[in-house]
Amino acid sequence: MKRVLEQEGTTPEEAIEKALERLGVSKDKAKIEILDEGSKGLFGLVGTKKAKVKVSIEDQGEELAQEVTQRILDLMGIETKVETKEVGEKVVLDIKGDKSGILIGKRGQTLNSLQYLVNLIINREKEEGPRSRVMLDVEDYRGRRQQTLTDLAHRLADRVIKSGRGVTLEPMSPHERHIIHLALQDYGQVATRSVGEGKYRKIVIAPQREESRR
Amino acid sequence: MKELVEYLVKSLVDEPDEVVINEITSAKSLILELKVAPDDVGKVIGKQGRIINAIRTILNAATTKSQRRVVLEILD
Secondary structure, eight states: OEEEEHHHHHHHHHHHHHHHHHHOGGGEEEEEEEEEBBBBBTTTTTTOOEEEEEEEEEEOOOHHHHHHHHHHHHHHHOOOOEEEEEEEEEEEEEEEOOOOHHOOOOGGGGHHHHHHHHHHHTTTTTSSOOOOOOEEEEEEHHHHHHHHHHHHHHHHHHHHHHHOOOOOOOOHHHHHHHHHHHHHHHOOOOEEESSGGGGEEEEEEHHHHHHHHH | HHHHHHHHHHHHHSSSGGGGEEEEOSSEEEEEEOOOOOGGHHHHHHHHHHHHHHHHHHHHTTTTTSSSSSEEOOOO
């Protein structure tokens, strides 16, 4: 998201300062263009001309996301502090505070809804360029969930190998299905695939033999 | 809770000035009636109601402690 501002001032420096203040950013994050140097005129009396500058900033997706998330949490009446972490190429907003249980919700439902809305809002005005995607996390819920799902996947895979019969998991989000697929990709004796549509899409873990017979 | 819905909805629509929310409070429930510009209705509901349901989930989480159930409805 790009924001552009034109600002006048007695000197270019003053105009830049004013513009940065209005945009709420520091100088190193903005692109500054001096449109008019301005003129002090004669003895500062005759022929004064104001300086004019153009300041534009490329709104950082993550900063906006942090701001939006914090705002929503404040309005929810939940006292928290949102911190931005970069994990690899992903931006993770870590929510710190009490009432984490309420924020996570049943099977992460609340956290996922919040994440969905934050992503919608930060990408709303974006028409070009890549969309920003942020992940929201509370007290390492994502990490713990990943561990739980990985353990579950391994346990079920062992059962499938022993019994020779496939199992179907409950519906999961794309991210959670991805975790299961990854957990079992090196299990030669079982194969995973997703069935169903939309939010009912779920994973089937099947013995490899059965898979190859088809 | 009105402020929460107002912020979320205004951040999602093209015409934030057209957003109107009525609060109807009774002993057991708080009903929020939401009105947006006709072209913005889809942006608030989303595919298969995904957006409005996400807003409802947030709203329910924010009011778990309260005695009143919160109902969010879209008027058209």
